[in-house]
Amino acid sequence: MRLKPGTAWHETYARCRAAAPEAFHHDRVLNHWGGFWQRDGRPVPAFSPLDGTAIAGPPRLDRAGAGRALAGAVEEHRQWRHVPLAERKSRVAAAVESMAAHRDLLALLLVWEIGKPWKTACADVDRCLDGVRWYLGEIDRMLAGRTPLPGPVSDIASWNYPMSVLMHAMLVQALAGNAVIAKTPTDGGLCCLTLATALGVREGLPFTLVSGGGAELSPVLVAGRSVGCVSFVGGRDAGAEVATSLADLGRRHVLEQEGLNCWGVWEYGDWDTLTRQIRASFDYGKQRCTAYPRFVVQRSLFPEFLAAYLAAVGSLRFGHPLAVAAPDDPLPELDFGPLINASKAKELADQVDEAVARGGVPVYRAPVESGNFLPGQDISAYLPPVAILSPPRSSPLFHAEPFGPVDTIVLVDTEAELLAAMNASNGALVATLSCAAEETYRRLAPQVRAFKVGHNRPRSRGDREELFGGLGASWRGAFVGGELLVRAVTVGAGGSVGPGGERLPGNFPHYTLLPERDGSA
Structure with a gap:
């Protein structure tokens, strides 16, 4: 290379x-x-x-x-x-x-x-x-x-x-x-x-x-x-x-x-679609405000979910974005490169090790050597994708956004547990519910504390309107x-800017615009 x-x-x-x-x-x-x-x-x-x-x-x-x-x-x-x-x-x-x-x-x-x-x-x-x-x-x-x-x-x-x-x-x-x-x-x-x-x-x-x-x-x-x-x-x-x-x-x-954006999986069965969505979620190593680092999964569906998840992360490509095998080769099509710096990569790696030491189950961890690198280059800012099942509640990975390619998976048995796990960080920007029935989505979505909640699809920051x-x-x-x-x-x-002036839609006292759900605002 x-x-x-x-x-x-x-x-x-x-x-x-x-x-x-x-x-x-x-x-x-x-x-x-x-x-x-x-x-x-x-x-x-x-x-x-x-x-x-x-x-x-x-x-x-x-x-x-x-x-x-x-x-x-x-x-x-x-x-x-x-x-x-x-x-x-x-x-x-x-x-x-x-x-x-x-x-x-x-x-x-x-x-x-x-x-x-x-x-x-x-x-x-x-x-x-x-x-x-x-x-x-x-x-x-x-x-x-x-x-x-x-x-x-x-x-x-x-x-x-x-x-x-x-x-x-x-x-x-x-x-x-x-x-x-x-x-x-x-x-x-x-x-x-x-x-x-x-x-x-x-x-x-x-x-x-x-x-x-x-x-x-x-x-x-x-x-x-x-x-x-x-x-x-x-x-x-x-x-x-x-x-x-x-x-x-x-x-x-x-x-x-930031907020811990969650993806809930409940009474669902379209696993091929979910595999594609999970893979796409690793864009830029999840260093995005609308990334999904937490999956909350119905326990009875975990075998099917895990198969879909592993198929997705096993196909990810990461490494040096400018490393090519031959001068005329196009730049590599990678899902992500390094994290923002070596300190962030070490911080996340330490959090993963600590979570595992306290009982979290490492269900996937890619070897760093599988990345696309130059010979002998510094790779201290690179972190391969990682997934931890049942992160301990004492871990930052349980309640905070990692801002890197680290996923956590929480298993639940009831709808109440699903909602509690999806609302772990006291508010988020986006969330998604993968569930087959529209009625189930409409019942659960208003109880998810995220501004945008997608049904069987991710939500993004959005553009324009x-x-x-x-x-x-x-x-x-x-x-x-x-x-x-x-x-x-x-x-x-006729408006003014200070207290008592024009009231804008947003999170101000006594004035809130309703959150967005798929198909409504």
Whole structure:
């Protein structure tokens, strides 16, 4: 095996420098604020999860630097909010097409920075661009009678979807009339987001992009008085800190947090379909907010379920996304590559070992040697698929989302036990019930504490008109999707933003939009 010619990191970074020399210097990446690319912050070392290659690290600002960046975003917001919609549409459309022209480079950066296989990386870029194109066609009706927020939108997002979540949100927020200040994720995506931001800035979009730790930047990017809305995607611990900071501010917010998404199997028999669905669920190593790491199975169906499950995981392909046997070979079609870093892989491996030591039953664990690797490469960030039957209640795998290719299986005997096991994490984004009878699904689904519940099929975050939110501890603030994404960052006629102002659909006190079940909302 060898690295695909033309894909090495030094070649990839050279392409970034050629595409946006204002943002990429030979020795570091720059922050962007105040309308200029700034050689500030303290660059820190970074390493690719693919094989440990040294890559560009984030130029971390301190709190004072973040304050200067926010002040620049506020000034841009004062001007941008008065730009006519037709002009905003023209600039966003131009930025989208510029990103499309650099689509393969953006995708290759995702491969190196966060370990996405090539096909998955391309899908992340395409989903961002296609989604914004849809908003460009719908934005006139969505903005009827609405105006931009009084201050810029602050975006803080996890590393796993830099384009289809973070950059997509930034483009739509700017389209709605807001300047945007975004923090690059701590664990990866710096160069991809910097290139996309540079292409947007060239078209006149009011983007501020900075790097730094949450402890230093959150007091500014979350609690800063001039911030109009906070959009957060990440874990529950960090999300709880953000929510605490916002508690007394009366500020618009969208806080998407993790949850243990569960797949229930009850009075079911279409095992071939379930095998295909289980295999697909390992996309990107389950490093997704809508992944399904928990299966709750009727005990009497366990033999059939296990056969279907093992057929699925036994066919999974993982490894180095850029390793090929011959120079002319296409990039491998993998289900997943590494986890985001070696520390995460070790954390999950330790949790698996601890769960087994305390009584969990390892029903599947692939050998790491079965992966697609370069000779002698660092494989410390790779974790083969694992499945644990009956994880002990003391294990984090019982109640928390692993965010990796680790499944747990819980057996139940009654419908009450099924529901209790599916609701173990006090709220989730999605869930699925595989059951043959429609009546059974309709009876059980309303009792599952997930925002979307699928019947015999997985649910996803969705795009465009599809609503998205969460229940319990998995979500706080405004729901998004389609028109609601625009409403979250704009103000209705005669409305206001603070307490007593316009009430948005979402998880706010005394106001909740019903969760989505298949066929209803």
